[in-house]
Amino acid sequence: MCRHYLSKGKREGRYWLVGDVRNTPGRSMFVRLTGPESGKGAAGKWTDAASAEHGDLLDVIRARCGLVDFRQVADEARSFLSLPRPEPDPPPKSRPGKAPSGSPEAARRLFAMAQPIGRTIVETHLRNRAITALHETGSLRFHPRCYYRPEGHGPTETWPAMIAAVTDLGGVQTGAHRTWLLPDGSDKAPVDTPRRAMGHLLGHGVRFGVADDILAAGEGIETVLSARSGLPRMPMMAALSAAHLSAILFPASLRRLYIVRDSDPAGDGARDSLVERARGVGIEAAVLSPVRGDFNEDLRQRGIDAVRAALRVQIAPEDVARFMEE
Structure with a gap:
């Protein structure tokens, strides 16, 4: 897959090195070629040292082919691997009223549970960053106790967070972006990845x-x-x-x-x-x-x-x- 989608890179030891996920020549992005099938250190995981972006091979396909939704990405991956199109899976069983984790519906519910940023630590955080023009910021909200799940097996934590709604051209919310903050709003929370997104992001903002x-x-x-x-x-x-x-x-x-x-x-x-x-x-x-x-x-x-x-x-x-x- 690296030779096909990231053709301007090259293999060095256990990694494929290239400029970035858009196949720019360079060495700042590295794709792990060996490792377990899933979890930390899995083969196919990549990180761009210049931008701090990271992901897996499906993210490479999404970016290189300019695809918008996951179905298109999956179809391209199946085509590359010469796999037949699978039969539709039955609807996932979940607890009544619970949206699948990371889904657009979960993103919409998270944003709905948050409150406007006025007089909250989100406003404090932005003003500490010298941002005082806060008109038309209805896409930003404050959540006082937003779950943060560390990668691996660490315990779930709760931190205050800025929740941003990701919307499409028609104004429909397709995802959410979370920035976990210190309780006084002075800086980001001391976690490994203080910014995370969920839902469908590509093409939207x-x-x-x-x-x-x-x-x-x-x-x-x-x-x-x-x-x-x-x-x-x-x-x-x-x-x-x-x-x-x-x-x-x-x-x-x-x-x-x-x-x-x-x-x-x-x-x-x-x-x-x-x-x-x-x-x-x-x-x-x-x-x-x-x-x-x-x-x-x-x-x-x-x-x-x-x-x-x-x-x-x-x-x-x-x-x-x-x-x-x-």
């Missing part, structure tokens, strides 16, 4: 404002909200990772896409892929670049006035008055 002809899209929630501090009226969305950013779906009315770039190899790859996709369907694509690593770093270290000044010269002149006015 966490949305701030309603997009029509103009949209700005980036990777992380904090990065996007930092850019929106300087462009308070521009609709934006966070795709939650570089791989998902490169695969976002475009609104039918979109004519100009701004790409909120992260200054790292994964961000560069997502930028290039998204520019190519947008221009291929007649959408003008422009890149918004931070001075430092990302726009939240700029906002914290350089201040809102410097962020506004940097964004002003990167957007189209007609968009300055439209989106920069408070």
Whole structure:
């Protein structure tokens, strides 16, 4: 599978090395070639050291083929392995009223159980990150005791969390993203993976404002909200990772896409892929670049006035008055 889907990489010992999940030349992503069938250290598991993305071979297929839902991914995997299409499984037995773990329905229920972020530690956390423009953030909520299950056999913990709704182009929630926080909101919780997503993510995102002809899209929630501090009226969305950013779906009315770039190899790859996709369907694509690593770093270290000044010269002149006015 690595030779087929990640053909620009090569084998070194027990790993297949390549630039990233989009098959960019390089060495930052490594796929484990040997190991148990499942669990920690399983064969097929991969990690991108540059972006901290990780997953399995189905995630590779999803990203490389630009697929949206799991059925398409499974069909591609069966085709590669020359396997027949299986008979439909019977519906899973579950306790009445309990949604399958990690499903879109479980994501919707989790978001419904959370509360608005005003005067909660989510607001405290964002303000500690210098993000004060919190208008149109209905896609973010606060959960005071969100379960965190460590990988392996560690006990389940509970931490406060920021819950973000992932929605499709029609506004239907397809997933959720959790960021576990310290009880005072001063930082993320001291767990191995303080950010996790659930549900169907590919092509979708966490949305701030309603997009029509103009949209700005980036990777992380904090990065996007930092850019929106300087462009308070521009609709934006966070795709939650570089791989998902490169695969976002475009609104039918979109004519100009701004790409909120992260200054790292994964961000560069997502930028290039998204520019190519947008221009291929007649959408003008422009890149918004931070001075430092990302726009939240700029906002914290350089201040809102410097962020506004940097964004002003990167957007189209007609968009300055439209989106920069408070």
